[in-house]
Amino acid sequence: MINFWKKLPKPFLALAPMDDVTDYVFREIVCRLAKPDVMFSEFTSADGLMFEDNAHGFQKLKFSDTQRPVVAQIWGGNPETITKAASIVEKMGFDGLDINMGCPDRNVMKKHGGAGVIGDYQRAEAVISAMKIGAPSLPISVKTRLGNEKTEMSEWITFLLKQKLDALTVYARKPEQLSKGPTFWKDIGQIVQMKDELSPGTIVVGNGDVKSYSEAIEKHKKYKVDGIMIGRGIFHNPWVFEKNAQFHTRSEYLKALLDHMNLFVETWGRKKNFAILRKFFKIYVKDFNDATTVRDRLMKAINHDEVEKILADIKDQNNPSG
Numbered sequence: 668m669i670n671f672w673k674k675l676p677k678p679f680l681a682l683a684p685m686d687d688v689t690d691y692v693f694r695e696i697v698c699r700l701a702k703p704d705v706m707f708s709e710f711t712s713a714d715g716l717m718f719e720d721n722a723h724g725f726q727k728l729k730f731s732d733t734q735r736p737v738v739a740q741i742w743g744g745n746p747e748t749i750t751k752a753a754s755i756v757e758k759m760g761f762d763g764l765d766i767n768m769g770c771p772d773r774n775v776m777k778k779h780g781g782a783g784v785i786g787d788y789q790r791a792e793a794v795i796s797a798m799k800i801g802a803p804s805l806p807i808s809v810k811t812r813l814g815n816e817k818t819e820m821s822e823w824i825t826f827l828l829k830q831k832l833d834a835l836t837v838y839a840r841k842p843e844q845l846s847k848g849p850t851f852w853k854d855i856g857q858i859v860q861m862k863d864e865l866s867p868g869t870i871v872v873g874n875g876d877v878k879s880y881s882e883a884i885e886k887h888k889k890y891k892v893d894g895i896m897i898g899r900g901i902f903h904n905p906w907v908f909e910k911n912a913q914f915h916t917r918s919e920y921l922k923a924l925l926d927h928m929n930l931f932v933e934t935w936g937r938k939k940n941f942a943i944l945r946k947f948f949k950i951y952v953k954d955f956n957d958a959t960t961v962r963d964r965l966m967k968a969i970n971h972d973e974v975e976k977i978l979a980d981i982k983d984q985n986n987p988s989g
């Protein structure tokens with residue numbers, strides 16, 4: 668087995684899996700702007716992958732060599748389908764296989780997926796074994812949270828570390844918090860100490876509210892995590908993985924938006940609704956004098972040509988930041 672986790676720099680930075688955000692196209696754009704050390708697919712239902720005609724599920728698993736090392740993230744609570752999904756992921760050529768054991772979505776939890784498995788040790792063990800059986804040549808990892816209302820962090824994490832995972836990502840909140848309230852990075856520091864004792868070979872990744880490269884380095888120094896995962900920080904700065912943060916001009920932002928849209932249309936054509944792109948406009952169009960007006964116009968655009976025309980219109984207008 669080639670365990671890419673062991674080859675990453677210390678600390679390394681990861682782009683978080685974000686459903687309906689970090690698809691093939693956005694990951695490709697992030698690689699062009701400032702590439703993280705590792706990236707994840709959006710989470711993909713293992714049960715869904717049992718249907719060969721599940722275009723939506725397989726779209727989520729599209730990746731390119733540029734994105735390597737790239738990890739497929741699956742979710743589900745049925746060991747039988749997990750084994751089959753793991754085998755599909757391995758055959759597709761991913762660098763690693765991750766399972767989501769932290770998502771607080773009610774529909775996911777109802778199926779014993781995501782945070783629904785926290786504290787359900789028998790199922791969690793069966794699911795992790797199923798991943799190892801289905802993808803024997805891939806490093807196996809789990810992304811989770813700090814236990815839940817009923818399960819102490821130390822109990823849950825001890826259990827996970829005993830599974831001898833290749834990597835463990837912990838989001839420093841409990842599922843009940845969703846994405847709100849304080850993060851508990853001190854617990855992440857404690858998890859690193861537990862790892863040193865219980866499973867020194869496991870790579871620990873900390874996650875939660877990290878907004879910049881320098882903040883990630885601070886977290887590494889303070890809590891000794893091997894890696895730091897950034898999710899929503901990419902919404903504030905698409906160059907968040909840049910080691911030496913630089914100023915990026917209005918035209919660089921607008922070019923990134925145009926590249927994103929062009930690749931979206933080229934990749935998905937009519938398979939994905941153009942309106943999906945709207946959620947990305949605010950990543951690229953902000954902090955300029957005319958950002959609000961431009962964004963308002965973009966939000967009304969219904970296709971590629973309309974966006975292109977707006978971008979051409981504004982290109983030469985009042986452009987104080989470049």
Ligand SMILES: Cc1cc2nc3c(=O)[nH]c(=O)nc-3n(C[C@H](O)[C@H](O)[C@H](O)COP(=O)(O)O)c2cc1C
Binds near residue numbers: 686767898899
């Ligand atoms: C829109 C959105 C979609 C998400 N989808 C996933 C997902 O598919 N799999 C997963 O493990 N976590 C998912 N998460 C959680 C993130 O991976 C991450 O753990 C969380 O946002 C905390 O990190 P941050 O504070 O850096 O954003 C999602 C978060 C957001 C905001």
